[in-house]
Amino acid sequence: MPASILEAHNLVKKYGDLVAVNDVSFAIEEGEIFGLLGPNGAGKSTTISMLSGLLPPTAGKAIIAGLDVVRETAKVKQIIGVAPQELALYPTLTGRENVRFFGELYGLRGKALIERVDEVLGYVGMLERANDRVQTYSGGMKRRINLAAALVNHPRLLFLDEPTVGVDPQSRNHIFESVERLNREQGVSILYTTHYMEEAERLCHRVGIIDRGRLIALNTPRRLIESLGGGVIQLGLPGADESVRSAVAALPAVRAASFLAPEGAGLPEADQTSATGGQGKAILKIEALHSNEALLQVLHYCNEAQLQILSLDLLEPNLETVFLNLTGKSLRD
Amino acid sequence: MRILSILRKDLLILLRDRGEMASLFLMPLAFIVPIALVFPPDGYNLNADRKPALPVAMYDIVDGAVGAQAQELLDLLVQSYALEQNTPAEEAAQLGPAVQAACAKPGPACDEAAGREKVLRNWRTVALIVPEGFSAAIAASERISVTLLYNPARNPVERQLAEGVLTGATMRLSIEHQLINGLRQFGDLIALAPEEVRRNIDRSAEFEATPVDWSPALSVVSVQPTAALISVTPNTLQQTVPGYTVMFVYFMIGAVAASLKLERNTRALRRLMTTPVGRGELLAGKVLSALLVSVLQIGVLFAIGALFFGMTLGNAPGALALLTVTVALSAVCLGLAAAAYNFERGLTLVLIVAALLAGCMFPADWLPPVLRVVNVFLPQTWAMQGFQDLITRGMGLPEVLPEIAALLGFAILAFAAAVRKFNDEEWRR
Ligand SMILES: Nc1ncnc2c1ncn2[C@@H]1O[C@H](COP(=O)(O)OP(=O)(O)O)[C@@H](O)[C@H]1O
Numbered sequence: 001m002p003a004s005i006l007e008a009h010n011l012v013k014k015y016g017d018l019v020a021v022n023d024v025s026f027a028i029e030e031g032e033i034f035g036l037l038g039p040n041g042a043g044k045s046t047t048i049s050m051l052s053g054l055l056p057p058t059a060g061k062a063i064i065a066g067l068d069v070v071r072e073t074a075k076v077k078q079i080i081g082v083a084p085q086e087l088a089l090y091p092t093l094t095g096r097e098n099v100r101f102f103g104e105l106y107g108l109r110g111k112a113l114i115e116r117v118d119e120v121l122g123y124v125g126m127l128e129r130a131n132d133r134v135q136t137y138s139g140g141m142k143r144r145i146n147l148a149a150a151l152v153n154h155p156r157l158l159f160l161d162e163p164t165v166g167v168d169p170q171s172r173n174h175i176f177e178s179v180e181r182l183n184r185e186q187g188v189s190i191l192y193t194t195h196y197m198e199e200a201e202r203l204c205h206r207v208g209i210i211d212r213g214r215l216i217a218l219n220t221p222r223r224l225i226e227s228l229g230g231g232v233i234q235l236g237l238p239g240a241d242e243s244v245r246s247a248v249a250a251l252p253a254v255r256a257a258s259f260l261a262p263e264g265a266g267l268p269e270a271d272q273t274s275a276t277g278g279q280g281k282a283i284l285k286i287e288a289l290h291s292n293e294a295l296l297q298v299l300h301y302c303n304e305a306q307l308q309i310l311s312l313d314l315l316e317p318n319l320e321t322v323f324l325n326l327t328g329k330s331l332r333d
Numbered sequence: 334m335r336i337l338s339i340l341r342k343d344l345l346i347l348l349r350d351r352g353e354m355a356s357l358f359l360m361p362l363a364f365i366v367p368i369a370l371v372f373p374p375d376g377y378n379l380n381a382d383r384k385p386a387l388p389v390a391m392y393d394i395v396d397g398a399v400g401a402q403a404q405e406l407l408d409l410l411v412q413s414y415a416l417e418q419n420t421p422a423e424e425a426a427q428l429g430p431a432v433q434a435a436c437a438k439p440g441p442a443c444d445e446a447a448g449r450e451k452v453l454r455n456w457r458t459v460a461l462i463v464p465e466g467f468s469a470a471i472a473a474s475e476r477i478s479v480t481l482l483y484n485p486a487r488n489p490v491e492r493q494l495a496e497g498v499l500t501g502a503t504m505r506l507s508i509e510h511q512l513i514n515g516l517r518q519f520g521d522l523i524a525l526a527p528e529e530v531r532r533n534i535d536r537s538a539e540f541e542a543t544p545v546d547w548s549p550a551l552s553v554v555s556v557q558p559t560a561a562l563i564s565v566t567p568n569t570l571q572q573t574v575p576g577y578t579v580m581f582v583y584f585m586i587g588a589v590a591a592s593l594k595l596e597r598n599t600r601a602l603r604r605l606m607t608t609p610v611g612r613g614e615l616l617a618g619k620v621l622s623a624l625l626v627s628v629l630q631i632g633v634l635f636a637i638g639a640l641f642f643g644m645t646l647g648n649a650p651g652a653l654a655l656l657t658v659t660v661a662l663s664a665v666c667l668g669l670a671a672a673a674y675n676f677e678r679g680l681t682l683v684l685i686v687a688a689l690l691a692g693c694m695f696p697a698d699w700l701p702p703v704l705r706v707v708n709v710f711l712p713q714t715w716a717m718q719g720f721q722d723l724i725t726r727g728m729g730l731p732e733v734l735p736e737i738a739a740l741l742g743f744a745i746l747a748f749a750a751a752v753r754k755f756n757d758e759e760w761r762r
């Protein structure tokens with residue numbers, strides 16, 4: 001069993017009445033890329049702040065490389081690198097000056113500093129523009145410098161908080177490759193937060209799905225997707241009621257069926273149905289054991305029951321669908 | 334070592350902020366240069382005369398009239414100065430009870446008292462006292478001195494000018510008389526003497542002593558009144574250069590606040606808190622960098638005043654340097670406080686009004702007394718007063734210690750308030 005570089009034990013963060021992080025526990029193994037996937041406001045950044053010693057947790061504790069983050073913050077800081085969600089850079093300094101400054105704060109000096117700065121700038125592909133001021137960079141280039149600054153101290157554990165927000169495709173690829181290389185070649189463990197499921201699927205060895213402060217699922221991307229079974233069908237059925245739902249749920253190829261709140265669906269019919277007594281239950285979400293058979297059975301049932309189908313979606317089995325299946329909401333807002 | 338890194342970073346950021354640099358260095362010059370070029374040197378001195386005035390106390394009265402040689406001296410001086418004698422009663426009253434008392438009986442004692450007071454009040458650069466027996470001594474080629482009272486706070490050039498004129502006049506007088514006495518011994522040469530000299534010889538017939546010493550018999554003694562008594566209206570440069578320098582030094586408050594705000598808004602501060610750097614180091618780096626820029630600012634502005642406009646810098650460079658650092662420190666610490674309490678909107682207006690009340694734009698003496706009480710609470714007032722003590726009044730370190738203490742007080746209070754406000758959550762936000 002590989003040792004854990006990070007352990008989060010029942011972390012809680014409250015802001016007044018708001019519970020931003022609610023009893024979150026997980027562990028990251030040495031050399032692992034661990035993803036925290038969740039929509040905006042789920043509590044990802046707050047979790048990272050507690051894990052990196054920025055915020056004291058309301059309850060629970062975090063251990064990094066055997067050190068208590070709250071009590072041994074100074075030692076922990078030497079081990080970790082943090083690329084915050086916001087571009088925590090000085091706009092009027094050049095990319096190189098920024099990286100160099102953060103390197104100096106870790107005690108790097110002289111030749112070692114110069115070499116390391118060049119190395120990390122090369123890593124993120126920013127050597128050419130390194131002597132331009134950060135304010136002249138595109139969003140993607142700023143992100144790459146942001147990542148470089150987090151790497152300068154040779155961290156064993158890297159926190160990347162939504163590192164690809166507002167990034168052009170070229171920079172995005174650069175960041176992906178840097179992250180993969182760092183992990184593969186230098187064995188850096190990474191906590192990667194995102195609300196893009198493709199990123200979590202592509203990069204992460206394991207993914208924790210977080211919503212409203214709670215960790216609601218944790219597994220490898222493959223296992224998470226497999227948990228969907230035969231896939232998910234979304235059916236727009238105006239006028240459908242509880243009897244329809246239970247009838248659909250009882251079909252042999254269907255594992256479960258539930259109504260989806262119409263808010264995210266954006267169907268104009270939603271208003272209409274609620275007006276006709278459908279109580280807003282316009283979209284039926286059907287978890288299939290086997291998608292083809294379930295589809296046939298559902299269509300057959302609707303036909304028999306003379307239910308009008310307004311829309312039909314067969315959802316791709318991916319983490320987005322996993323999230324939707326777990327929360328009834330979309331990852332993006 | 335980390336402090337140095339932070340200092341360098343903050344210095345770079347400050348120096349690259351063109352807007353802030355312009356308001357620190359160019360804005361004060363935009364005021365100083367036109368005022369220095371356009372206004373007369375005594376632009377702020379409401380009592381300044383067009384022709385330099387010279388109060389004279391004439392004690393050398395022979396038979397109810399000014400002694401002949403003394404009169405010659407006055408005739409020479411009148412070419413360069415508007416002589417003030419026979420102080421009128423209203424003027425004496427204006428100069429205070431002591432002068433009024435001395436002027437109960439008109440005469441040289443009254444003129445001396447008036448002259449002294451005018452110098453003390455800096456209405457005049459110098460005052461002349463001609464002692465009793467002046468004419469007799471000159472005629473006898475004996476040693477005698479006149480007294481030139483001067484105000485050390487005024488531009489020394491003005492004083493040197495007065496000394497020069499006076500020395501020139503007295504030398505001419507005494508040498509002339511020595512020469513005449515000499516010539517009398519060589520009677521046959523008298524015929525060769527020019528008309529004017531011959532007339533003088535006739536008049537000097539009353540003196541029989543022969544000169545034994547050919548060096549100038551008359552000397553000028555310059556006397557400086559005690560500094561504590563001097564109340565001074567600064568000249569245009571002494572007012573304008575420190576005034577606008579002080580005004581814009583405190584614009585550093587905005588620059589420091591902006592730099593901290595940038596750090597917070599970009600979340601760079603948050604990232605800093607994930608590195609091993611301490612809060613104390615962060616603050617120290619920021620304070621030191623801003624302090625350097627502020628000291629540089631004052632230095633550059635004073636240097637421009639001194640080099641291009643002939644502003645004087647007083648007699649105590651050490652005290653001036655110390656005061657400069659203290660002023661800069663108070664500005665920087667107030668900047669931290671402004672950042673901590675998010676005081677940003679309206680800051681410029683407050684700084685302008687404060688500068689006005691503190692006497693940065695015109696002498697604070699012109700303000701109504703009510704406002705002069707208010708401005709005790711403004712660091713600008715103390716900064717201005719300190720610089721005026723050193724530059725305009727020619728004082729030294731002991732006299733500006735109260736100002737330095739007051740400014741340090743402002744700095745410490747502001748720093749403490751800032752640190753208090755930057756509690757943990759603030760830093761991490
Ligand atoms: N300093 C704060 N004060 C109050 N509420 C906060 C603060 N920081 C975050 N929150 C709230 O906590 C929740 C989680 O925020 P965050 O961790 O930033 O989410 P994420 O990074 O997943 O988008 C949000 O509802 C957010 O509004």
Ligand SMILES: [Mg+2]
Binds near residue numbers: 162
């Ligand atoms: Mg976030």
